[in-house]
Amino acid sequence: MILFNTIVELQKHLNSIRKPSKIVGLVPTMGALHKGHVSLVEAAKAQCDIIVASIFVNPTQFNDLNDLSNYPKTMDADCQLLQKSGCDILFAPEIDEMYSTQELNLKRQQLEDRSWTNGIHVDFGLLDKVMEGAHRPGHFNGVAQVVSKLFRIVKPDMAYFGQKDFQQLAIIKSMVNQLALPVEIIMCPIVREPDGLAMSSRNMRLTVEERKTASLISKILFKIKELSKTKTISELKSFAEAQIGTEPKMRLDYFEIVxxxxxxxxxxxxxxxxxxxxxxxxxxxxxxxxxxILKE
Incomplete structure (x- = not known):
């Protein structure tokens, strides 16, 4: 695996190995990698000839600066995991490689930067107004901003994302369609711990006791799936809210069936x-x- 920190060097290398017959797959990450990320690399390996992963903790998608500073960073372990997974190229830029001072200043002023659209009118409609969008203002603009940058830098044929970030996937698919970017978006299934908890980099921040409590989330979802065959959506929502209410350490931001x-x-x-x-x-x-997923 070859590591690049600059756009120029990465593109120089990609241009030297890219051929019409070779499919380039991209796995964008923010690091603190786990088996869920490995599954994305494995999915890419099954379909692509050149696998590029990126590690970049994107500042423009954090509306809570404490969340940004607390985000786990495990670069050495991440590199080892990617190498073992068969990744060919790792792109791990610094912030000033990805963003200009002007772009970062807009974020500091909590102003929405739409320069990533290259003058094209991009409207996510109601996709970014619900759930995560309602609770994290500006988050999805930051996601679209960094992912569009990565797509333009790497120029992948296919890009791989986990189902856990279901709303993010919808935003990225909409962005790709509206900007007419020539990349196919692949959704990969959620990878779970033995007790059902969805694998996430944020799990590293849980204490031992909190980690045990967190498994309640997936237990509720699995029960909802089972009950969805016989119960109304109103009854399912009441059930989920009541279950979370039994755990004093938990606060429900939202539960929606969409x-x-x-x-x-x-x-x-x-x-x-x-x-x-x-x-x-x-x-x-x-x-x-x-x-x-309740119905497909």
């Missing part, structure tokens, strides 16, 4: 061809998200 295409809440399963249950919980100081 149309999997539009992300808009539904009140009856007949209102959508596909439906997903999405949850966000704050456990002490750590915010965790998860989801389960």
């Amino acid at each position: 149309n999997a295409e539009t992300l808009q809440p539904i009140t009856d399963f007949s209102q959508a061809d596909s439906a997903t249950a999405c949850i966000a919980v704050v456990l002490e100081t750590v915010r965790l998200i998860d989801n389960v």
Whole structure:
């Protein structure tokens, strides 16, 4: 595996090995890697000839600066894990390699920077107004900003993202369509711990006791999936809220059953061809998200 920290050197290398017959796959990450990330690399290896991973803790998608400073950084371990997984190229830039001073100043002033659209009108409609978008203002603009930069830098044929960030996937797919970027977005299944907890870099911040408590989130989702065959959406939501209410260390940010295409809440399963249950919980100081597909 070859490590690059600059755009110029990365693109120089990619240009030297890129051929029409070779498919380039990109796995964008923020580091603190785990088996979920490994599954993305493995999915890319199954379909692509050249695998590029990126590690970049993107400042523009954090609306809470404490969250940014607390984000775990494990670069040495990440490099070893990527190498063992068969990644060919790692792009790990510094902040000033990815963002100009002007772009960072806009973020500091909490102003939305749309320069990443290159003058194209991009409108996510209601996709970024619900769930994570409602609780984390500016988050998805930052996501679209950095992912569009990575796509333009690497020029991948395919890019791999985990289902755990279900809303993020919808935003990225919409961005790709609106900017007419020639990349196929691949969603990979959630990888879970033996007790069901969705693997996440944020899990590193949980204490031993909090880690045990966190498994309640997936247990609720799995029960919701089971109950969805016989219960109404209103009953399912009441069940989820009551279950979270039994754990004093947990605070429910939201539980929604949404149309999997539009992300808009539904009140009856007949209102959508596909439906997903999405949850966000704050456990002490750590915010965790998860989801389960109910209808596809």
